[in-house]
Amino acid sequence: MTQEIEIGQLPLDLLTPAWPYLAPFLIAGAKVDPDVDLNQAVADVLEGKARIWVILDGETPIGAFLTSIVQTSDGEALDVYGLGGRSILKWGQKITTAMIAYAQVNRCDRIIFKGRKALQRAYPGIRAVGQEPDGTYLYERRVA
Numbered sequence: 001m002t003q004e005i006e007i008g009q010l011p012l013d014l015l016t017p018a019w020p021y022l023a024p025f026l027i028a029g030a031k032v033d034p035d036v037d038l039n040q041a042v043a044d045v046l047e048g049k050a051r052i053w054v055i056l057d058g059e060t061p062i063g064a065f066l067t068s069i070v071q072t073s074d075g076e077a078l079d080v081y082g083l084g085g086r087s088i089l090k091w092g093q094k095i096t097t098a099m100i101a102y103a104q105v106n107r108c109d110r111i112i113f114k115g116r117k118a119l120q121r122a123y124p125g126i127r128a129v130g131q132e133p134d135g136t137y138l139y140e141r142r143v144a
Contacts, residue, residue: 003058005091007098010052010064015045018061022054025064029084032136033114036082041066055085055095062086067099069106077140078103080113092122096141103143111141 010018030036044050045066055063063085070079080099085091099111114136120126123141130138 003060005062005094006056007053007091007095008056010054012045015052018054021061022052022064025061025084026052026066026082027084029065029082032083032116033081034134035114036066038082041082044068053098055091057087057090063088063091065095067102069108070112072112074109076106076108078106078108078111078143080111083113083115088119088122093124096123096125100141100143108143110143113139115139 010022026038026041030038030041041050045052050066050068053065053067054061055065063083065083065085066081068079068081070077078099103109103111114132116135117128117137119137119139120128123139126139126141128137129140132138
C-alpha cells in the first residue's frame with residue numbers, strides 16, 4: 001500500500017513533542033543556508049512571525065521546513081528556509097503546490113528560497129536568480 005505524502009503546518013502546541021522528530025531535518029536544512037539561525041527561527045515561530053511545516057509519508061515525518069512572509073523591494077514574498085528531508089523527488093511537486101497556495105492566501109507575489117542546484121529537478125517552475133559565494137543558489141517561483 002502506498003502512503004500518501006502530506007505537507008502541513010505544525011500546530012504550535014505540538015512543537016515540543018514533535019521537536020525530536022523534526023529537529024534533524026531543520027538542522028540539516030539550516031546547514032545549507034548560513035543565514036538561517038535556527039534558535040532565532042524557533043523564537044520567530046513562538047512569536048507568530050514564522051511557521052514550521054512538516055512533510056509526512058503516512059505517519060512518518062520525512063522532512064520539515066520554515067516559512068516567513070518578508071517585505072522586499074519588490075513587494076511581499078514567502079521565504080521558505082531550513083528545508084531538510086529525504087526522498088525529495090517524492091514530494092517536490094506537492095511542496096510547490098502547497099507553497100503557491102499559502103503564498104496566494106498571504107498575498108505574496110513570489111516564493112524565495114536557497115538550495116543546491118539539484119533542487120531545480122524537484123520543484124517545477126523555479127528559477128535561479130543568483131548564487132551565494134558558497135555555491136548555494138537563490139531561487140524564486142512567481143505566484144500567479
